[in-house]
Amino acid sequence: MEAGVKRNNSVYSPLVTLWLLVGQRLLGSASLEDAVVELLPNLPPSFWPRPCKRIRDWREHGKAPSGNTGGYNLARQALPVSIVQKSADHIFQQLAAQFGQPAADSVPAFLLDGSSVRTAHSRKLCEAYPPGTNQHGESHWPLIRMLVAHDLHSGLAMRPEWGAMHGSEAVSEQGLLERAIDRLPSGAAVVADANFGVFSVAYTAVEHQHPVVLRLTAERAKRLAEQTLCDGINREIVWTPTRADRKSHPDLPADASVKGRLLVRKVQPNNCGAAFLLPLFTTLPLSVEAIYDLYGQRWAIETDLRTLKSTLCLDQLTSTTPEMVAKEIEMGITAYNLVRGLIALASQQSGIPPRGYRFTKVRRILRSFGPMLANAPNQQAAQRTFNQMMTYVQQSKHPHRKRKRPAYPRQVWPKGETFPKRKK
Numbered sequence: 359m360e361a362g363v364k365r366n367n368s369v370y371s372p373l374v375t376l377w378l379l380v381g382q383r384l385l386g387s388a389s390l391e392d393a394v395v396e397l398l399p400n401l402p403p404s405f406w407p408r409p410c411k412r413i414r415d416w417r418e419h420g421k422a423p424s425g426n427t428g429g430y431n432l433a434r435q436a437l438p439v440s441i442v443q444k445s446a447d448h449i450f451q452q453l454a455a456q457f458g459q460p461a462a463d464s465v466p467a468f469l470l471d472g473s474s475v476r477t478a479h480s481r482k483l484c485e486a487y488p489p490g491t492n493q494h495g496e497s498h499w500p501l502i503r504m505l506v507a508h509d510l511h512s513g514l515a516m517r518p519e520w521g522a523m524h525g526s527e528a529v530s531e532q533g534l535l536e537r538a539i540d541r542l543p544s545g546a547a548v549v550a551d552a553n554f555g556v557f558s559v560a561y562t563a564v565e566h567q568h569p570v571v572l573r574l575t576a577e578r579a580k581r582l583a584e585q586t587l588c589d590g591i592n593r594e595i596v597w598t599p600t601r602a603d604r605k606s607h608p609d610l611p612a613d614a615s616v617k618g619r620l621l622v623r624k625v626q627p628n629n630c631g632a633a634f635l636l637p638l639f640t641t642l643p644l645s646v647e648a649i650y651d652l653y654g655q656r657w658a659i660e661t662d663l664r665t666l667k668s669t670l671c672l673d674q675l676t677s678t679t680p681e682m683v684a685k686e687i688e689m690g691i692t693a694y695n696l697v698r699g700l701i702a703l704a705s706q707q708s709g710i711p712p713r714g715y716r717f718t719k720v721r722r723i724l725r726s727f728g729p730m731l732a733n734a735p736n737q738q739a740a741q742r743t744f745n746q747m748m749t750y751v752q753q754s755k756h757p758h759r760k761r762k763r764p765a766y767p768r769q770v771w772p773k774g775e776t777f778p779k780r781k782k
Contacts (some may be wrong), residue, residue, distance in 0.1 A: 367406075367408050367409070367410040368410055368412075368429075368433070369398075369410065369412050369413060369423050369429060370429055370430050370432075370433030370434075371405070371406065372437055372441055373405055374398070374401065374405050374406070374433075375430070375433045375434050375437050376437070376441070376442065376445055376689065377397075377401065377405070378393040378394075378397055378398065378430060378434075379393075379434060379442075379685060379686075379689040380689050380692050380693045380696070381393060381397040381693075382397075382689075383670050383671070383672075383689060383690045383692075383693035383694075384693050384696075384697075384721060384724065384725050384728075385397075385725060386669075386670070386671055387670070387671030387676070390427040390430055390431055391425070391427055393427075393430060394423075394425055394426070394427050394430050395425050398423065398430075399422065400728075400729035400732065400733060401732065402732040402733055403417070434682070434685065435679075435681075435682065437685065439681055439684050439685060442684070442685045442688050442689060443517065443688060445692065446517045446688045446689070446691060446692045447517055447541070449692055449695055449696070450514060450515070450516060450517065450691075450692075450695055453512075453514055453695055453698070453699040453702070454509065454512075454514055454543060456699075456702075457512045457514065457698075457699060457702035457703070457705075457706070457712075458509050458511070458512050458514055458543070460510075460511045464511060465547055465569075465642065465644070465652060466509075466510075466511075466543065466545060466546045466547065467509075467510040467511075467546060467547040467548075467549050467571075467652065468507045468508065468509055468510065468516070468542055468543075468546050468547070468548060468549065469507070469508050469509075469510055469549050469550070469655075469656055469658060469659035469662075470505065470506070470507050470535065470548060470549070470550040470554060470659070471505075471506060471550065471551065471659045471660070471663060472503060472504065472505050472506075472531035472534070472553070473503075473504055473506065473663050473667070474501055474502065474503055474504070474523055475501070475502040475504050475520070475667075475672060475673060475674075475675060475687075476499040476500070476501060476502075476673065476674045476675065477499065477500045477501075477502060477674075477675045477677070477683055478500075478675060478676055478677060478678050479498055479499060479500065480500075480678040480679070482678070482679050482680060483500040483678060483679070483680065483683065484500050486500070486522065486680045487500040487501055487502050487521075487522045487523065487524075487525075487680075488500065488501075488522060488524045488525035489501060489524065490523065490524045491524070501522075501523040501524060502520045502521070502522070502523060502675075502683070503520060503521055503522070503523040503528075503529060503530075503531065503534070504518050504519070504520040504534075504687070505518055505519045505520065505531055505534035505535060505538060506518045506659070506662070506663065506666070507538060507542060508658070508659055508662050509546075510549065510652075510655060510658065511711070511712065512698060512702050512705075512712050513658070513662060513698045513701070513702075513712055513713055514695055514698050514699070514702075515662070515666075515691050515694055515695055515698070516538070516541055516542065517541065517688055517691055518538070518687065518688075518691060519534040519535075519537045519538040520534065520687065521533075521534065531553060531554065532553075532554060532556060532558055532559050535554065535559055535562065535563075536558070536562050539562055539563065539566050539568065540566065542566070542568060544567065545567060545568070545569075546568060547568060547569040547570065547571060547642060547652075548563045548568050548569070548570045548571070548572075549570075549571045549572075549652060549653060549655075549656055550570075550571075550572055550573070550656070551573045551656060552572075552573040552574060552575050554572055554573075555572040555573050555574040555575065555578065555639065556578075556603070557597055557598075557599045557600070557603045557616070558599075558603060558606070558607050558610075559572065560572060560597060560616045560618070560639065560641075561599075561610070561614055561615075561616050564616050564641060569640070569641045569642045570618070570639065570640060570641050570642075571638060571639075571640045571642060571649060571652055571653050572638065572639045572640070573636070573637070573638055573653065573656075574620075574637040574638065574639055575637075576635070576637065578637075579620065579622065579637030579639075582595055582597060582620050582639070583595075583620055583622070583637075587622050587635050587637060588622065588635075589622065589623060589624040589635065590622070590623070591620060591621065591622035591637075592619065592620075592621055592622075592646055593619065593620050594617070594618075594619055595617075595618065595619065595620050595639075596615050596616070596617050597615060597616040597617075597618065597639065598614070598615045599614055599615075616641070617641070618639055618640055618641040619639070619640055619641075620637065620638075620639055621637065621638045621639075621640065621646055621649060621650070622635055622636070622637045622638075623635070623636055623646065623650055624636075625650070636650070636653075638650070638653055658713060665694070665717050665718075666690065666691075666694060669717060669718050669721065670690050670693060670694055670721075672686075672687065672690045675687070696724065697717060697720055697721045697724055698712070698717075700720055700723075700724055700751060701715045701717070701720050701751070703748070704720075704748060704751045704752055704754075707748070707752070708752060710755060714755055714756050715751070715754050715755055715756065716754045716755070716756055719754040720751055720754050723747060723750045723751055723754065724747075727743060727744075727746070727747040727750075730743050731743045731744060731747065
């Protein structure tokens with residue numbers, strides 16, 4: 359029972375449907391047919407505490423459910439978004455409580471960043487998330503702007519916020535942060551790049567008891583410092599909103615301000631590029647070296663986004679309605695968190711940081727051992743399977759190379775245009 363909706367027993371109960379959505383993402387955006395033919399037969403009996411007639415016939419007479427995808431498709435469309443959200447939040451909170459505690463000398467922090475996601479082309483999605491336009495006309499794909507927040511130490515991801523990237527209802531990454539800030543764990547610091555280094559983000563975070571470490575643009579830092587930027591600036595400041603800030607946020611109180619420190623250091627990029635001045639604004643009472651070490655780990659969110667969009671195939675969604683897009687994104691994050699949880703468990707056993715493990719390989723291990731673990735005949739067999747799985751996970755560490763490999767240039771091979779562009 360959820361939101362006043364009564365559900366009868368069926369093969370595709372809400373629990374089964376949720377797990378099939380997660381399993382599709384673990385298989386690399388598998389099709390509905392893969393979910394029904396490969397995942398459904400491997401589910402343990404505990405997924406049906408009150409089995410319907412079809413499940414009883416399956417158990418007693420070996421008459422397996424149909425391999426057609428119609429029933430599963432109807433079940434995933436009928437599944438309320440509220441159930442999906444509550445499930446994603448519950449799994450994240452459980453994993454964060456077990457694995458999200460940093461070391462004694464570390465600061466609990468979340469890395470924030472935004473990204474764009476393409477969806478399937480349908481009338482409903484084009485209305486909700488209008489395609490972009492340029493000098494060549496309108497794009498084909500509806501675009502979503504998504505904000506993610508990942509735990510710095512474990513890599514666990516909070517359920518994201520998203521909205522339209524274009525059109526009259528377009529949302530900014532800063533606006534998405536204001537919607538997501540209430541779901542951040544209490545007291546966690548917010549670490550973000552210069553796109554979030556604005557007054558509204560700092561004020562919103564501090565008002566919700568979250569310290570910040572924000573990169574600033576050179577122009578904004580120069581205005582706050584009231585001098586030319588130079589290496590070694592470490593100044594206590596009171597950040598107040600500008601006229602533009604108040605125009606974009608008319609609900610700001612008249613006395614709105616944020617007390618913190620402006621730091622400027624000359625840093626050397628890891629790719630051997632030219633050194634530059636890096637200005638940061640922080641409300642954390644840490645040393646300058648600790649603040650810059652903390653911000654230096656911000657790049658982890660970029661690799662996490664690559665994992666979500668490439669490994670778990672969230673860069674191009676296949677659903678054709680806004681409701682199914684929401685379920686696809688949130689169950690994709692849940693699949694990501696399950697892999698991160700397994701990595702965090704391995705980290706506790708070995709002492710190696712969670713980000714020292716290879717996400718893609720651990721995902722394959724979980725995909726292979728998951729059905730065997732679920733269908734173990736007894737506790738002893740389940741423990742043996744689990745121990746074997748963890749042995750393979752412990753062999754999934756990132757290699758330690760003696761020589762650092764040069765970074766690839768940020769270039770893309772051009773795509774040949776064999777066929778003419780489709781005319782609308």
